[in-house]
Amino acid sequence: xxxxxxxxxxxxxxxxxxxxxxxxxxxxxxxxxxxxxxxxxxxxxxxxxxxxxxxxxxxxxxxxxxxxxxxxxxxxxxxxxxxxxxxxxxxxxxxxxxxxxxxxxxxxxxxxxxxxxxxxxxxxxxxxxxxxxxxxxxxxxxxxxxxxxxxxxxxxxxxxxxxxxxxxxxxxxxxxxxxxxxxxxxxxxxxxxxxxxxxxxxxxxxxxxxxxxxxxxxxxxxxxxxxxxxxxxxxxxxxxxxxxxxxxxxxxxxxxxxxxxxxxxxxxxxxxxxxxxxxxxxxxxxxxxxxxxxxxxxxxxxxxxxxxxxxxxxxxxxxxxxxxxxxxxxxxxxxxxxxxxxxxxxxxxxxxxxxxxxxxxxxxxxxxxxxxxxxxxxxxxxxxxxxxxxxxxxxxxxxxxxxxxxxxxxxxxxxxxxxxxxxxxxxxxxxxxxxxxxxxxxxxxxxxxxxxxxxxx
Numbered sequence: 001x002x003x004x005x006x007x008x009x010x011x012x013x014x015x016x017x018x019x020x021x022x023x024x025x026x027x028x029x030x031x032x033x034x035x036x037x038x039x040x041x042x043x044x045x046x047x048x049x050x051x052x053x054x055x056x057x058x059x060x061x062x063x064x065x066x067x068x069x070x071x072x073x074x075x076x077x078x079x080x081x082x083x084x085x086x087x088x089x090x091x092x093x094x095x096x097x098x099x100x101x102x103x104x105x106x107x108x109x110x111x112x113x114x115x116x117x118x119x120x121x122x123x124x125x126x127x128x129x130x131x132x133x134x135x136x137x138x139x140x141x142x143x144x145x146x147x148x149x150x151x152x153x154x155x156x157x158x159x160x161x162x163x164x165x166x167x168x169x170x171x172x173x174x175x176x177x178x179x180x181x182x183x184x185x186x187x188x189x190x191x192x193x194x195x196x197x198x199x200x201x202x203x204x205x206x207x208x209x210x211x212x213x214x215x216x217x218x219x220x221x222x223x224x225x226x227x228x229x230x231x232x233x234x235x236x237x238x239x240x241x242x243x244x245x246x247x248x249x250x251x252x253x254x255x256x257x258x259x260x261x262x263x264x265x266x267x268x269x270x271x272x273x274x275x276x277x278x279x280x281x282x283x284x285x286x287x288x289x290x291x292x293x294x295x296x297x298x299x300x301x302x303x304x305x306x307x308x309x310x311x312x313x314x315x316x317x318x319x320x321x322x323x324x325x326x327x328x329x330x331x332x333x334x335x336x337x338x339x340x341x342x343x344x345x346x347x348x349x350x351x352x353x354x355x356x357x358x359x360x361x362x363x364x365x366x367x368x369x370x371x372x373x374x375x376x377x378x379x380x381x382x383x384x385x386x387x388x389x390x391x392x393x394x395x396x397x398x399x400x401x402x403x404x405x406x407x408x409x410x411x412x413x414x415x416x417x418x419x420x421x422x423x424x425x426x427x428x429x430x431x432x433x434x435x436x437x438x439x440x441x442x443x444x445x446x447x448x449x450x451x452x453x454x455x456x457x
Contacts, residue, residue, distance in 0.1 A: 093233025175224030
């Protein structure tokens, strides 16, 4: 850190926030952790910053996000008196007014150049609200450039098939596999197609929707790698492409994903608004299984806001839709996580977990795990089994929990995922007290977990 004149701007903002230096340091560590970075920021570190020292690396951005959350307005490092060479790049992907392809091209360049700016970017509460404020503001633009051959449904089908292949690879082997290849495919093949001539407007709509699904997958890969800020930027641009496509329900589905991300990060500020708006844009206009996907996430946001009766009512509606007459085909973009029923069961479990009903939550996690082909969806099946084990542990059923954890680890072999590694690390922490008591199943499982973490380092 380089010593400079006292940073009075930062001192005044910290005073306005009402945070102690220790509390601010903790908030900065929390933001960094969301980006997959472990910091040792403490009270003394904050004192040094206010004395004029400049935070190292990406820490200035984490500090800006932490203060933004407390003060309720978007702050940049420059607003904190911390000049940065990457000020313009900081905002890449955090807007919806521009052509999404123009926004995505530099993002992909940075990814392929291994630039750390985007991969260490923080989740932004302000950006989470963008779909709510821009939902009626993004015009249904026609492509600015009409060059090259005329695109038909064959090209749309090819893009869908390729994205589906990348998606299956992601579920089998984790988000680290094939990420650069997906970026290159979207940049070199899909982006030009989005700006080509189309035989009909419907084909154009379907191509933009397919592109949106590919960008959504990049967001999911970033999420799986623990890069929450980058995931959010990709979700925003996936949303922009879905809006531009005009395909009914697709924009709402991305809003649903953004609500899920906010819930996972314990940032509930806009989650209910995203889930409810997404549902309202889809209900009665999409097939029953897809509508069930919208309703179950809405139920989870209601549970998080302690609206128990409303949450349980929405769960019942979602399950009723699964058993409805399923004549209509589930759209390509709604199959992001495999069979809709499995997603509904897994999210139902989260609703009951939020409401404190661990028995029902365990049952629903088990149901979800058996509702997906485990060979194709190895990662998500393993994580549902892990969640079920955690519910059994909360019920005091250590043997059942160990059995489920062992099954989960059977599915994790060959999966490169920050989330699976974190799940195993947390499992070892949960097992510590049982191993200390000499519980054989806990000791054996912990030994297996230690070997797994060493092998997957």
